Amino acid sequence: MLTGRRFRLKLTPEQAQACTEYGNVCRAVWNAALDQRREARRKGAWANYVPQARQLAEAKREPGLEWLKVAPSHLLQQTLRDLDRACREHGTFTVRWRVKHRWSPSFRFPDPKPMAVERINRKWGRVKLPKLGWATYRSTRPLGGVIKSATVSFKAGWWWISFLVDDDQATPEQHANPGAAVGIDRGVAYAAVTSDGRFHDRAFVTPGEVKRYKRLQQQLARQRRGSASWGRTLIRLRRLSCRVTDRRGDFTAQVAHRIASDNAVVVLEDLKTKNMTARASERNVKAKAGLNRAILDKGWHRLELALASKARYTGTKLVTIHPAYTSQTCHACGYCAADNRDSQASFCCTACGHRANADVNAARNILKAAGLAVSACGDGNMSQSVKQEPAHPRGLVRQPVSPVGIPRP
Template identity: 60%
Template sequence: MLTGRKYRLELTAAQAEQGQEFADVCRAVWNTALEQRREYRRRGGRMTYVSQTAELAEAKREFAWLCAAPAQVLQQTLRDLDRACRQHGPFKVRWRSKGHWSPSLRFPDPQRIHVERAGRKWGRAKLPKLGWVRFRWSRPLGGAVRSATVSRRGGRWFVAFLIEDGKIAPEQHSLPTSAVGIDRGVKAAVVTSDGTFHHRAFTSEGEAVRYRRLQQRLARQRKGSANRRKTIAAMGRIAARVADRRTDFYARTANRLTTRNALIVLEDLRVKNLTASAAGTLANPGRNVRQKAGLNRAILETGWHRLELALASVARYTGTRVVKVNPAYTSMSCHACGHTAPENRDSQAVFRCRACGHQDHADINAAKNIKAAGLAVSACGDVGAGRSVKQEPKSRATGRTLCVGESPVHAGEEAKCTG
């Protein structure tokens, strides 16, 4: 099974300067190749990875500065660009700017990568053109190296190794009948259907105050100045610490959830749509723009998508299945009787059913609905997942309104469901 191991590099001044030179060359290759693809598309043609790789080889004979970076790193840059253009189109792929792009250099040939332990706390790796680089030996490799990626974030350099650990995913979980539903929120990052709350503050009060002051200082500084670069570096260090805490929190949470549950059910949330701006136009201005902006910041700060990534990574080792269900009405439907109404949600934390009087924490009630929907999907198959969230689902057999998690195809046809 393929997995990753990330370590902090301790580069010398010359190696850090050389790594930055590699990054500048890769950024220039990316931007030039992207402009070439856009120009070809405007004329009705297309560029491919193969043709751009051939042109890169010719350009290296004319421009000596392209030879400063390893050839494989430049080829991987073109490969990444090709994948991005095929997935999003060349006009939606972004440029790599000098001030906002974090360098990332991938070395794909394992034959040219040598890793060895240099002491109790240190290891070293030999990479093309960089030579031997030291890194903090924070954990064993645990397998054969397949590739290496050198990156810079928050003023520090890191190396990540892709490892083949030799493990095989289990066919069945150790607790095959266990299941849990997860509701993601802002007040509590993760709430499970068994009533457990998982949350922590990723940014301290002091860091929030300092970051805001740095933002104010940045707004007054001249672009391109040395002081502006120092301010951006200080902001990057704070953001890196916050990102590390977020990654650690979701890794620990995912490990606990996958160890204890064979089935994990999540809402199929479109975070990009949920965090879209509410600002309109001059002719049609938006409503509650500042409130929506605050909610968007809170959602992005919580990092909902991080949980999905962590669960997908850890679930391979436990045999856990991760299922996504339609999020429609999970927060306003009563888990006890199935009554759905916006009035059931008294507040952010209080749920009181207007039909049966059932009371519960709103997030726990939503997590129970999510779990029920996931169990229904596991039993009957994932059908009707693409229905609109703006329309209450109807049964095709009886025409009645369905409860959360009930399939519009199988409603009224329960005898056909063998789950």
């Protein structure tokens, strides 16, 4: 199966300058092609990859556009392919422009034939890229497969290369523990709580880094935009953010490995993180902003992606359920009421008196609802609509509650 391997590049000044120029050319091609697509849509027409690739080849021969020849042709063609895919998946008017000060340069070498990889020693390796020649990279792990493509990107002041490799592995037909299943509740107090009572969480940023980040933001605000000092401060900010992002990625990878290796079925709530972290329109703007930061800091969506990636190697089945009322329903008797949850951490059923940790209770409800869920691959056998709330047990009176999956104090 296909997987990624990312390494930090150690480029010469000439290679770094060439990569910067390649990134600028690809950004200009992206913006010009996107503008052309939007103009065509306004006129009721349609522009796709084939005519734009032909026009790109013609533009290279026009006077004044010789700078298009700086970058290899397949890099620009791949940029048009990426734009075509983005427009088809998200819509022409939803795809964003690549603004110079917001976009990190990146470009992809789609053809592996002219590329070659060699191991220099235990710590270093080198890769041969078209027009760049041999570039040294920090070899932290073996590639473990055949290279399909390579992407060079700039992040936090460093150049990186990501190899897409085929590791020649297949998803096992059966999990090592075929009868094991677990439900996962994602929250803001703990990143993930499983139905077996395990709490997965860690701090991704230290108090000192928070102070340093605020100080750098203040320093950046006092500097002239686009100046050399402004650029240096921006790189320091991005390196600090990159460190936090790497910790979050390491945490989600470890948790996903542990959960997927132990369980054949993993049940998650179908949470729309993008919608849940939308900006408040009028009231409670500050409170909503704090909740948005807490949700994004815990990496809910990244944990789901890590589980899906790890499930390919373990044979784990990922199942999603409707998130309504999982945190307000008693796992013992099934009684649902907003008053059941005393606080963020405490759950006490007002009907049967069952007490438990609120997150563990929610995780057990998520696992219990797996029999009514549609799998992430869409091959479930539900007899009712996915959007319909499961019926409550007979004899229990349903209380009017607010339709919020995870109520917060």
